[in-house]
Amino acid sequence: MMWSWIPGNGSQIWQLTQENIYLGVVPALYGLVLSLPLGILAARWRWFYPPVLTVTNILYAVPSLALFIALIPSLGLTNTNVVVALTVYSVCVILPNVVAGLRSVPDDVRQAATAMGYRPLRRLITVELPLALPVIIGGLRVGVVSGISLASVGQLIGVSSLGYLFVDGEQRDFPTEIYVGLFLVIALALACDLILVAIRRAVTPWMGERKRSAVPARSAAGEGAAPESTLEAVPQ
Amino acid sequence: MITFERVTKRYPDGTVAVHALDLDVPAGQTMVLVGPSGCGKTTSLRMINRLIEPSEGRILLDGQDVRDQDPARLRRGIGYVIQQAGLFPHRTVQDNIATVPVLVGTGRSSARARAREMLALVGLDQELATRYPHQLSGGQQQRVGVARALAADPPVLLMDEPFSAVDPLVRSSLQDELIALQAQLHKTIVLVTHDIEEAIKVGDRIALFHPHGTIAQVGSPERLLGAPADSYVANFVGFDRGIRRLSFVAAGGLRLDSGPVLDAATTVEQARTGAQGQQWLLVTTEGRPAGWVPAERLAALPADLPLSQVPAEGFGHSFTVGTESLRVALDAAVLSPAGLAIGVDGDGRVLGLASFDDLRAAITAASRQEMASREPEPTALGQDEAVPQEEAVPKEVVSQEDSQPTSSAGAAP
Numbered sequence: 001m002m003w004s005w006i007p008g009n010g011s012q013i014w015q016l017t018q019e020n021i022y023l024g025v026v027p028a029l030y031g032l033v034l035s036l037p038l039g040i041l042a043a044r045w046r047w048f049y050p051p052v053l054t055v056t057n058i059l060y061a062v063p064s065l066a067l068f069i070a071l072i073p074s075l076g077l078t079n080t081n082v083v084v085a086l087t088v089y090s091v092c093v094i095l096p097n098v099v100a101g102l103r104s105v106p107d108d109v110r111q112a113a114t115a116m117g118y119r120p121l122r123r124l125i126t127v128e129l130p131l132a133l134p135v136i137i138g139g140l141r142v143g144v145v146s147g148i149s150l151a152s153v154g155q156l157i158g159v160s161s162l163g164y165l166f167v168d169g170e171q172r173d174f175p176t177e178i179y180v181g182l183f184l185v186i187a188l189a190l191a192c193d194l195i196l197v198a199i200r201r202a203v204t205p206w207m208g209e210r211k212r213s214a215v216p217a218r219s220a221a222g223e224g225a226a227p228e229s230t231l232e233a234v235p236q
Numbered sequence: 237m238i239t240f241e242r243v244t245k246r247y248p249d250g251t252v253a254v255h256a257l258d259l260d261v262p263a264g265q266t267m268v269l270v271g272p273s274g275c276g277k278t279t280s281l282r283m284i285n286r287l288i289e290p291s292e293g294r295i296l297l298d299g300q301d302v303r304d305q306d307p308a309r310l311r312r313g314i315g316y317v318i319q320q321a322g323l324f325p326h327r328t329v330q331d332n333i334a335t336v337p338v339l340v341g342t343g344r345s346s347a348r349a350r351a352r353e354m355l356a357l358v359g360l361d362q363e364l365a366t367r368y369p370h371q372l373s374g375g376q377q378q379r380v381g382v383a384r385a386l387a388a389d390p391p392v393l394l395m396d397e398p399f400s401a402v403d404p405l406v407r408s409s410l411q412d413e414l415i416a417l418q419a420q421l422h423k424t425i426v427l428v429t430h431d432i433e434e435a436i437k438v439g440d441r442i443a444l445f446h447p448h449g450t451i452a453q454v455g456s457p458e459r460l461l462g463a464p465a466d467s468y469v470a471n472f473v474g475f476d477r478g479i480r481r482l483s484f485v486a487a488g489g490l491r492l493d494s495g496p497v498l499d500a501a502t503t504v505e506q507a508r509t510g511a512q513g514q515q516w517l518l519v520t521t522e523g524r525p526a527g528w529v530p531a532e533r534l535a536a537l538p539a540d541l542p543l544s545q546v547p548a549e550g551f552g553h554s555f556t557v558g559t560e561s562l563r564v565a566l567d568a569a570v571l572s573p574a575g576l577a578i579g580v581d582g583d584g585r586v587l588g589l590a591s592f593d594d595l596r597a598a599i600t601a602a603s604r605q606e607m608a609s610r611e612p613e614p615t616a617l618g619q620d621e622a623v624p625q626e627e628a629v630p631k632e633v634v635s636q637e638d639s640q641p642t643s644s645a646g647a648a649p
Contacts, residue, residue, distance in 0.1 A: 106322075108319070109323075109324060111318065111322060112316065112318060112322030112323070113324070115285055115316035115394075116311065116335050116384075117309065117310075117311035117312035117336060117339050117340075118308065127324060130326045131324075131325065205368075206325055206327070206369075206370070208368065208370060208371065
């Protein structure tokens with residue numbers, strides 16, 4: 001470990017970190033935007049969900065490098081290539097959470113909303129989506145964390161990120177660079193995760209600290225279950 | 237006024253939930269739909285606000301077929317309360333209550349002001365306004381549910397098993413509050429329950445369902461208890477319906493005896509003469525009953541000991557003359573060690589004592605009176621009966637009648 005290398009290359013490391021943040025966060029947000037309408041349709045029409053899930057699972061199984069390469073003919077060796085590929089993965093992670101979140105809305109709440117005189121669209125926007133939010137944000141967390149880690153693979157097709165430190169460190173047989181890259185990727189992922197947890201707390205003040213009532217308890221369970229299990233299968 | 241006209245609900249699998257239902261729910265009254273599970277009572281309720289659509293027949297709300305109206309608009313004019321309250325977990329109590337006012341376009345601040353009024357109406361503290369539902373007890377949640385249903389002041393209120401998820405003590409007080417609220421608001425209420433006690437307690441009229449979507453009998457609670465249409469109804473209302481029917485007879489006609497009622501300051505010696513040869517003495521503090529003392533216990537005690545120092549037996553409970561029923565008086569007598577029911581005034585001061593003989597006389601008189609006033613039996617299933625005038629009297633009035641003349645009937649101590 002050569003500590004003096006770090007200050008000497010500070011500006012380059014900072015540049016790579018910013019690129020990695022961009023590649024980790026932006027595709028997850030695109031994924032969220034795509035997952036919401038798909039998830040809403042899948043929650044509404046049950047028959048629609050199994051085929052969608054099959055497609056996303058197959059896409060999720062494609063190794064990231066293979067997907068980057070497959071996109072080269074149409075998108076070239078560009079940032080867009082990596083953003084598109086990572087968006088595909090984030091849809092695979094976030095979509096099931098949108099569906100699970102909407103399904104976790106208790107029937108009596110949905111029924112009460114209907115009986116109060118909500119029309120379906122307003123009920124969806126003002127009752128169901130807010131209640132699904134904790135589970136959806138749970139999916140977003142996994143999407144962002146896996147995006148940050150997958151972004152470095154983009155380095156192999158020349159798209160700059162913290163992955164540069166791995167490739168360069170390996171070529172120059174200079175472990176310090178690899179360790180720094182590894183540390184930053186993990187730190188970035190943790191930081192983004194904590195920010196999302198903070199956001200979730202801020203937008204769901206109704207959940208409180210305790211998980212006593214039926215609704216938060218159910219959402220909390222959903223939040224943990226679906227995404228964490230898929231995390232192990234992150235394609236590298 | 238809600239009218240069911242030959243309403244049938246048949247599901248695609250052939251199940252018939254409700255069969256050719258005819259039912260009138262008079263405006264301003266509480267109609268309870270009661271029956272075993274699967275009898276179609278909840279289905280019937282939900283057809284009123286179109287959560288479920290009937291297969292045949294029609295439902296009229298103030299003469300207008302509910303199916304001619306836009307469902308969302310229709311529902312905003314009908315309050316709805318369900319078992320677990322169904323509150324929105326992500327909204328504060330006040331925003332939950334303000335739901336329908338906001339839906340119909342009331343500004344948020346005036347909707348919230350309205351919500352706070354409703355909180356007071358259902359007996360909840362203003363400071364709960366900004367809490368979230370999970371921070372409330374079950375009973376409080378249910379009150380918020382009622383407040384939310386009433387916030388836009390709908391003329392009709394539908395309640396689907398509203399109190400069955402709370403414990404018996406809370407349930408009983410929620411029922412009392414519903415009765416008090418209804419006396420004040422005069423909504424047209426349709427309440428579904430499987431609990432016949434609840435039906436008898438809160439209903440002005442009861443529609444008792446057979447297991448498969450037809451009605452066995454419609455009538456006032458008194459009628460179901462006093463003149464069940466068939467053995468099914470008699471079984472459903474329970475074996476002690478004779479005693480429960482006394483709930484609807486005011487204790488006003490009950491004669492009160494003066495009996496030995498002595499203040500706690502009375503000495504044992506004075507009490508020996510004041511006992512009037514009775515076996516039990518009622519000791520009072522400031523006119524309110526404190527306990528029963530057996531006369532024989534006095535013999536062994538010092539003459540100047542005040543009665544307050546003499547060990548006494550509990551009196552169970554008393555009954556309020558003029559407002560409470562013969563059932564309460566009878567129960568008070570049964571629980572009393574002396575076999576005497578203590579009649580008290582509104583302030584809890586003893587007015588007199590009622591013996592079993594007095595109770596029997598009052599019960600006999602009440603039955604005779606009822607026999608004389610009873611109109612012809614309703615036909616077959618009781619579905620076509622017109623609303624008899626006397627039954628249209630709102631609930632709370634029943635027990636309050638002739639309160640004044642009777643309190644003087646007994647000799648006050």
